[in-house]
Amino acid sequence: MKRHLLTLSFIACYLSFGPQQAQAQDFDNLPDPIEDVNKVVDNTPDSIAKALSARPAPGSTRVGTKPVMFLVGNSTMRNGTLGNGNNGQWGWGYYFPKYFNAQKISVENQALGGMSTRTFYTDLWPAVRQALKPGDWVIVSIGHNDNGEFFDQRRARAVIPGVDPDTMYVGFNQRTQRQDTVYSYGHYLRLYINDVRARGANPILMSLTPRDAYDEKTGLIIRKPQTEWAAYVAAVEGVPFVDLNELSGQKLDSYSPWKENYHFMGDHIHTSKFGAEMNARSAAEGLYYSQNPALKPLQQMMQNVVADQWQVDRKPGKPVLFFTGDSTVKNADKEDDGMWGWASQAQTVFDESKITLCNAARAGRSTRSFIREGLWEKVYNSLQPGDYVTIQFGHNDICPITDQKARGVIPGTQDTLHVYKMDDGSYQTVYSFGWYLRKMIDDVREKGATPILVSLTPRNEWPGGRIERRDASYGKWYREVVEQTGVAFIDMHNISADFLDKKFAVKRLPDDKQKAKEKVAALKEKAGVYFKKDHTHASKLGAQMNAQSFAKGLRQSGSELAKYLKK
DSSP states (O other), rough: OHHHHHHHHHHHHHHHHHHHHHHTSSSSSSOOOOOOOSSSEEEEHHHHHHHHHOOOOOOTOOOOTOEEEEEEOOOTTSSSSSSSSSTTOOOGGGGGGGGGTTTOOOOEEOOTTTTHHHHHIIHHHHHHHHHTTTOOOOEEEEOOOOOOOOSSSOOOOOSSSSOOTOOOEEEEETTTEEEEEEHHHHHHHHHHHHHHHHTTTEEEEEEEOOSSSSSTOOOOOOOOOOHHHHHHHHHHHHOOEEEEEHHHHHHHHSSSSHHHHTTOSSSSBBOOHHHHHHHHHHHHHHHHTTGGGGGGHHTTTTTTTTTOOOOOOOBTTEEEEEESSSSTTTSSSOOSSSOOOOOGGGGBBBBBOOEEEOOOTTTTOOOOHHTTTHHHHHHHHOOOTTTTEEEEOOTTTTTTTSSSTOOOSSSSSSSSSSEOTTTSEEEEEBBBBHHHHHHHHHHHHHOOOEEEOOOOOOSOGGGGOOOOOTTTHHHHHHHHHHHHHHHEEOOOHHHHHHHHHHHHHOOOOOOOOOOOOHHHHHHHHHHGGGSSSSSSSSSSHHHHHHHHHHHHHHHHOOOOOGGGGGO
16 A cells, blocks of 8 residues: 555646656666456556656647647556656557647657556546647547456556446545545547647547457457447537547458457557557557548648559559669669669560569668668568569678667577667667568568568689588578478579579589688689679679579579560
8 A cells, every 4th residue: 555655646746846846856666567357467657656757748749830749548548657668568649649749749658557548547647638738639548447447456547337427436545545436438438529629729539549459250359348438428519520440440350360369468558669550540540540530630730641652554454563772772873883783684584564673672671671761661662463582682681789879689480580679779679680581571472462482692702612502591581481381482592592502613622721712802803794793793784683582583493573574
């Protein structure tokens, strides 16, 4: 009881004196995390203390007289003590601001893990309500924690299911040590709506994020009952409503079970970065495409909602071949004596009257950074049934994991992850090389397109007088992914290496070490006609050679893509 009273006294201190004074509090003697009735461990006691100081003071992001959008929710909107992903879990409120023009409106994520409609209203809402000004917006999407006991010692956050405005339950609240009255879910939503309107601001109701739970009969993600309740209150009160539960639920339903699963992290409620980004986009799409006239002023302040795609000149019956990868796939590709990626020479082997070529690769990228920077998402958004995608990474993947470029991955193909603290102090969840490849393969198949895994180009290194083969690392990992997924595979690495060996390799190096070293140097110089500036990047001739290797691999594999090659 003493610990809980400490937490409550901190809240009172925060609400009375503001965030600056609250930041000076000592947080060492706080309760341990609690497993709730949903079997979820929530760091709420810790969050109430630390996150109150980590969250922006309500209204503090306001710029001049411009409006503020306040987000009201729980850990699915703002996760962890600091909301920084250090536990691998992210709330969608973190990614929501990208959909709004910061020159017109600021977005404040006032959500806090463990809150219910009731406890947020009693403990945190007063400060938010006080900060509201005419023209502001408030999104209320809360309810995951509304079950449990009404007056228990630890939580006391449950509400009465439904929307009945006259339903109430009176009892002694052990958490607050006073008499308390509990109302229905709908009643609390009405309280938020009335308070927002009283301040001249604009309320918006959203249903909850979906859980990682399937309906046994339909095989679809279970829809939450709070959706109907929130929709009813919104209709009666004349408030805009966005069915976030349905929008994200439909997306999860379209995913493979494996993909659906990695959108969650640690349990069946909280989301990974992938899940949080998906929910943020769903929420933005729900607002942006709404026909409710009350949302028109807000829609004019939104941005980035229309999904980014490659601008491809599509012709009926003519598929598109997307190339993804690093600088060995797409480089400067301009000067005859410069560095070239092999996909820039794909037109030398493909009949462009039958297929459209789109080089979406980017220099310096790994599987991880290509996905993290949204480059893969742009390809994913562009795919249509019948398209093809080559996936070729590796040269930049086994790099430092935590440095500024943030492109290193966990070696191997295991289905694993780890949360790393980056050199800049942020946190990122990093997966294995094989995991990222499997994600891309799965995404392509989801769109009805065909993924083709391509091994990395060989390097101009000649140990033992023959060109270097990386079959014990990347080659092994590629083949493991092929075995795991059944994906089509073109072993460009060995096809090109065979060509170079046939042209330049020696059966044996001299026994004399100095002469052997000189011989290797001579081999590198001869083979250098296929490379440019270093041992990795290709010359234009080298790019054409690798394109020929790809075509040879297609023919040998019997791939359907081979029918689009030149005769």
